[in-house]
Amino acid sequence: MTYLIKEKLYRIMIELTNGPFTSKILQKFTQSKWSRRLIPLYMKTYNISSDELSLPLDAYPSLQEFFIRKLKDNARTITEGEKTIISPVDGVLEDWGNITPDTQMLVKGKPYSIEEMLGSKEKADEYAGGKFILLYLSPAHYHRIHSPLAGKVVSTYSLGSKSYPVNRLGISLGKSPLSKNFRLVSEFENEERKFALVKIGAMFVNSIEWTCKNENVIKGEELGYFSFGSSVVLLFPKGYMEIDQNLKRGTPVLMGTNIGRVK
Known part of the structure; x- marks a missing residue:
């Protein structure tokens, strides 16, 4: 089967299942008390350790509440250093690289528009020639989002409506999910x-909750959470940062892990 045929079939199948009706059914079930019976199976399927949970297993009233679980204090170590940039989430380091002068980023060989991602040419131009880092969160991961650096929150806004899968298959065959999915964009000043920090919704459920009430945040502070598997894209302007040379594509990282440094 050629790549183009495979891509077309993939998109048709996703369109057929990614509507408001199916989204509501999935959301209602995961929030119901009946779904809590699936938590042990969910943990076993995704090899989730109970050692990090902040609550006893029987304290979660639904699968949804377990999915957005918090961790015990000190379950994650925040890398110290004023200029050290940390991973804002637990996830897989899918890709990183340069943002071109015409504000494109190449992910897995596929170009993505920063202008589309951020919603305007004016905003995209601020990151021309800079760096991007892409982190993917599977259903197995801890889904709370934290600040990668200390700074001031200068804007938070949402874009897009439907969401498509943001896993490797979705990125390679999907309809530019990183720049067209429902997304919540937060800009910080440091x-x-x-x-x-661009939070990208995943298939079926677009819920990205922003819980931060502070204008000024410290590194590692919780900002919000995903209600389903998703992705995060970090965008930095030209000359702002350098990526940690020890990073390897496709490897897991924990929130608080060093991923770069402010120059």
């Missing part, structure tokens, strides 16, 4: 320069 050392008088901005960086962006």
Whole structure:
């Protein structure tokens, strides 16, 4: 089967299942008391350790509440250093690289528009020639989002409606999910320069909850959570940061892990 045929079939199948009706059914079930019976199976399927849970297993009233679980204090170590950039989530380091002068980023050989992702050319131009880092969260991961650096929250806004899968298959065969899915964009100011944290919705459930009430945040502070598997894209302007040379594509990282450094 050629790549183009495979891509077309993939998109048709996703369109057939990714509607408001199926989304509501899935959401209602995962929030119901009946879904809590699936928590042990869910943990076994995704090899989730109970050692990190902040609550006893029987304290979660639904699968949804377990999915957005918090961890015990000190379950994650925040890498110290004022200029150290940490991973804002537990996830897989899917890709990183340069943002071209015309504000494109190449992920798994596929170009993505920063202008589409951020919603305007003006915002995209601020990151021309800079760096991007892409982190994917599977259903197995801890889904709370934290600040990668200390800074001031200068804007938070949402874009898009439907969401398509953001796993490797979705990125390679999907309809530009990183720049067209439902997404919540947050921009921060650090050392008088901005960086962006883009939270991207996944298939079926677009819920991305922003819980941060503070204008100024410290590194590692909780900002919100995903209600389903998803992805995060970090965008940095030209000359702002350098990526940690020890990073390897496709490897898991924990929230708080060093991923780069402010120059």
